Amino acid sequence: GEDVEQSLFLSVREGDSSVINCTYTDSSSTYLYWYKQEPGAGLQLLTYIFSNMDMKQDQRLTVLLNKKDKHLSLRIADTQTGDSAIYFCAERGSSASKIIFGSGTRLSIRP
């Protein structure tokens, strides 16, 4: 079945870039997403990439997709304290609209 994996924790210094990695198994994925969840809150869609793209940039966010290796990454430039949250990678297959989530990566920012 489909599976999405992420490392659980990432700690970066304020002002540095954060890179959160994700791997997935579904070769028929059509869209891949990054969501942000702050404590006690719902999910905020940060960005998404279509499977025929290999890069997407949106202000401080850069998404890289290696479809051959089924590897997705999210780079946050100039990381700020407000970026502290859990970041979920998710994929959407071609057969359904349901989204499969990774375990989430908790990003913490140190001064």
Next chain:
Amino acid sequence: GAVVSQHPSWVICKSGTSVKIECRSLDFQATTMFWYRQFPKQSLMLMATSNEGSKATYEQGVEKDKFLINHASLTLSTLTVTSAHPEDSSFYICSASETSGNTIYFGEGSWLTVV
């Protein structure tokens, strides 16, 4: 602003009672909505796919008689937790997308505490 709204945001109920959570798409019609459950410090687990005008499709291991889903209109799906127990305490999130949309929007989530 939010395009998918959930209500209530917080609910506390007594063990053995039932509680209903609503999920509404505000700016679009959603033939399909999804219900997820999230335990503390864990990822979101898909519980069921809610289809307007037909029965929901439940994921393996989810009790359909315990988690009743009704999708009576194109903008509203409800999740009813029946005979709730403390182990049902969790964060429940719904999502929806437009029929031809690429983006799936999530509600703000509903915290359920069963005491």
